[in-house]
Amino acid sequence: MATPLTPDALVRALRAKGVVVREHGNWRTHNRNHKGPWGPVHGVMLHHTAGSDSLRLCLEGTPTLPGPLCAGLVAKDGTVHLVGWGRTNHAGSGSAAVLAAVVAERTPPPAPGPDAVDGNAHFYGFEIENLGTGHDPYPPAQLDAVERLSAALCRAHGWSAASVIGHREWTRRKIDPSFPMPGMRSRIDARLGPRPTPDATPYEPFPGAAYFAFGRRGPLITAIGRRLVAEGCGRYSVGPGPVWGKADMRSYAVWQRKLGYAGPAADGVPGRASWDLLHVPRTG
Structure with a gap:
């Protein structure tokens, strides 16, 4: 559980992990906060776009689902396009049991139960440009960016890779993203490295x-x-x-x-x- 990062802190965290960032318009204040709370945040949720003109879709949304639809879009070339910050229409309702597993950093998460929890309030959401058909490849640069941005957010909050889930792990309604989440969590875990033990870190732990x-x-x-x-x-x-x-x-x-x-x-x-x-x- 954590207070969401500020926009500046997000950009610093991403660039520190080697993520190529492109900022769009008023993304720092483009959100759906007037519809409900954002935070505390518990993890990162990954999606695929399942369509064309992904950037416009993520920025503007649709008549029935207004944008922004995520914090950022991961393009095929690995660029992360920042389109919103705050509450975004990416997760919708999902499983209380899955949220509990993310909070406890248990992996893999359980099969999603009934939709009962507002995921938009508690997850950073990132869309990945892909049709999701199984025939549209994810280029290495794109998967590398997904790994890096996820690790950046986990590092900023002291989370493990268990705090990163796919939309299909959140709710029975969805099938995205169309790549194996256990494999992506393994990549994120490897990038994060072992958590420092209290005796190994040179810094004082937060005293509260x-x-x-x-x-x-x-x-x-x-x-x-x-x-x-x-x-x-x-x-x-x-x-x-x-x-x-x-x-x-x-x-x-x-x-x-x-x-x-x-x-x-x-x-x-x-x-x-x-x-x-x-x-x-x-x-x-």
Whole structure:
């Protein structure tokens, strides 16, 4: 479970994995958020377009299903076209049992049960340009892009490849994508590599938002401040020191804004996604 990435954080994550990105129009604010919530997000859902003029379809949708129909379209050449960010009409209703498996990162997911859960609220959706007939090949560059973008989102949230599912694994109504999902998850898993163990990672694990109460004292607070200063986000007149206070929150809010967060999401209280990107060294 996670707060959705900001558009800027998404672009950085994709490009860091070598994904070729093309941004279209007002994609950063093109969404269906007025129809319901988006988030918390639990995983990535993959689809195929099953038609021609895929880019226009993903942007505009149809008279009965308005766009955007996904966050991004993976073209045959491997380019990821970003068309929307927020709630998009890609998943529809699906299985509560499958969602529970994704949240728990159990793979393979169970066979989908009755449609009971709003998937548009809880998954990043990506369409893959393909007719889905079994006779339209997926070029290597396209599959490589699917692997990379999925790994990028999993890495950003600390998820495993079990957080990536196909639309047909979500609901009995669908057959996409028309390639084996276990094989794609294996590719994503290999790209992610083994998860670091607590003893192996050089960085402090996220202590939880409740840790950051005014007056909290310890060497970790000093380490956070030093990393904020190193990132050009320090707003200290003295220090940083070992006691969490207003200067720390001001500095952390600058870091959040640097990552693309705004409004209440840049309140100076560390969250897991921004914490993981700060790379605070271990203090114990």
